[in-house]
Amino acid sequence: MKAIGRKDITGVVLAGGRGRRLGGEDKGLIEIGGRPLAAWVVERLRPQTAAVLINANRNAVRYASLGCEVIPDAVGDYWGPLAGMASALGRIETPYLVTVPCDAPRIPTDLVARMSAALLAESAEIAVAHDGEQAQHTIALVPACLYDDLMAYLEDGGRRVETWLKRYRLARVRFDDRPGAFVNMNTPEDRQRLEALLGAEENR
DSSP, rough: OOOOGGGEEEEEEEESOGGGTTTTOOOGGSSETEEEEEHHHHHHHHHGEEEEOOOOEOHHHHTTTSSSSEEEOSSSSSHHOOOHHHHHHHOOOOSEEEEETTTTTOOOOTTTHHHHHHHHHTTEEEEEESSSSSSSEEEEEEEEHHHHHHHHHHHTTTTOOOHTTTOEEEEEOTTTTTTTTTOOOOSHHHHHHHHHHHHHTTTT
């Protein structure tokens, strides 16, 4: 199998959720360090991919201001991150898609390169990031050819990301050397922690 380069991969920032645990706020637009969370993710992802999409089901104009094409879920009514993945897989023209949630602003700058290398080295079908303690199932490198299978899974009632991923040979890509790289935000306390982490990085 030939090497996978940046030109072979489109990124998608998953921002299509309801934000229930944050009182219904649109998580990707919550400001941390003076910028929307999704902006931090786009900034990290853009140099690693051929293009970046944002999957969002509301506030499309605000997301578009981040300089990316915005795509809503093409299936279901808030069916979760897999619906966002499927919507992006159905849109991309590259052989691969890398998915990142909108509340993971500290993803490594070599995330895509390491996941691509692991996919090939392990003859895997999908690569998933692992923080050393647990897999980060919504941070995945997925081939575009799996679009039809994912759509069928969703239409059959499947919603769990982990369950769908386990249908395939997985490369679990360890990022133990990047502590805090996948810190995300689901509570007000998480928000304060991210503010501190990103503020420290900006001041270096």
